[in-house]
Amino acid sequence: MTPARPGPPYAVTVVGLGADGWRGVPDASRAVLRDAEVLIGGPRQLDLLPPECAGERIAWPSPLRPAVPALLAAHAGRRIAVLASGDPMFYGIGRALAEEAGDRLRVLPHPSSVSYAAARLGWPLEDVDVVTLVGRPADRLAAALHDGRRLLVLSADAGTPAEVAALLRDRGFGPSRMRVLEQLGGERERTSDETTADDWTRTPGDPLNIVAVECRGTPDTLRLGAVPGLPDEAYEHDGQLTKRYVRAATLAALAPAPGELLWDIGGGSGSIAIEWMRTHPACRAVTVERDPVRAERITRNADRLGVPGLRVVTGAAPAALAELPPPDAVFIGGGLTAPGLLDACWAALPVGGRLIANTVTLESEALLAAAHRRHGGELVRLAVAHAVPVGGFTGWRQAMPVTQWAVQKTTLDTVDTASGADR
Structure with missing residues (x-):
């Protein structure tokens, strides 16, 4: 034996x-x-x-x-x-x-404080979203706000419940119901009376607490779904924004998975990186934007939409890519004609990595067509039209079509996409 x-x-x-x-x-x-x-x-x-x-x-x-x-x-x-x-x-x-x-x-x-809280509230844990604000900004709570959802928020200190209430009001969720559970499992355990974020006036209590939230939005709160393709109105932008329907198609091609890292090059308003990160709390992204004003705007959008962990690099690609950690996927939304950019992105990808590039110009489209011939993948044209008034009637107004190249890397070889020479 x-x-x-x-x-x-x-x-x-x-x-x-x-x-x-x-x-x-x-x-x-x-x-x-x-x-x-x-x-x-x-x-x-x-x-x-x-x-x-x-x-x-x-x-x-x-x-x-x-x-x-x-x-x-x-x-x-x-x-x-x-x-x-x-x-x-x-x-x-x-x-x-x-x-x-x-x-x-x-x-x-x-037993964790979350287990105790669920037991005290009678909330099945599998139906609850847990968000920790211990050592993390309160803005990350925004990504979990969906009408009707229950949240348990791990507090950093006694001031966290007031921060949560303020964020709920700011994001249009003032009617949400809140309770604070303190010292769970101890002799000084206490659960506060229920109130709404709009009516929150409670003074700070015990620093060892957890906040229970039942999300309720106001009727005019902009609906932010759990899948890519948020309304364009969700973003602060100057026109440099991947529009909603193209954005949804682009994220579908990028296919984010938990824990993966995205390079978003030519960030504009940061919409692709932001919605990549919103698909799962473990998704990570770096957005590269050469315009400092736009880079600051990306940071504001990320905070507003619940992904304050988005890393924003201000600089021009490909030079700005040199010190970045290796990506699992790359999106190029601008700067395709910059010398060496497409080569650098392709070389940085591991086997199995995805590269998606969008363009509306003929010059960049020619680069994508050449890359498609060498690497394969899928080359598509995305066209969206919106119904608009035409006199007393309604007609279609066509947006500029977007050419998209989507490819998955299957080998470690690199190719000069401008000349076609193997290297």
């Missing part, structure tokens, strides 16, 4: 704690904390431990994330226990520890 393989030699055990402190810690977790030679956590968490947990106590420095490798290395060979709030793997320190310790990490979770 083959003997069982021993488990990994745990270098670090992370233990979840609730607001109920030591009395809520199960026996297995208590044993780890009593046996630990080093106890690492926030001052509040360390203060929850009784004297029988006699290990050396170390408070996390600030900023926390860069300190993780050095702290673990400094105490290598000792029994380390790290204290975390609730479930360490749900927006907690567990992620950073897993990246450093790998299979040498053991996690002993506690």
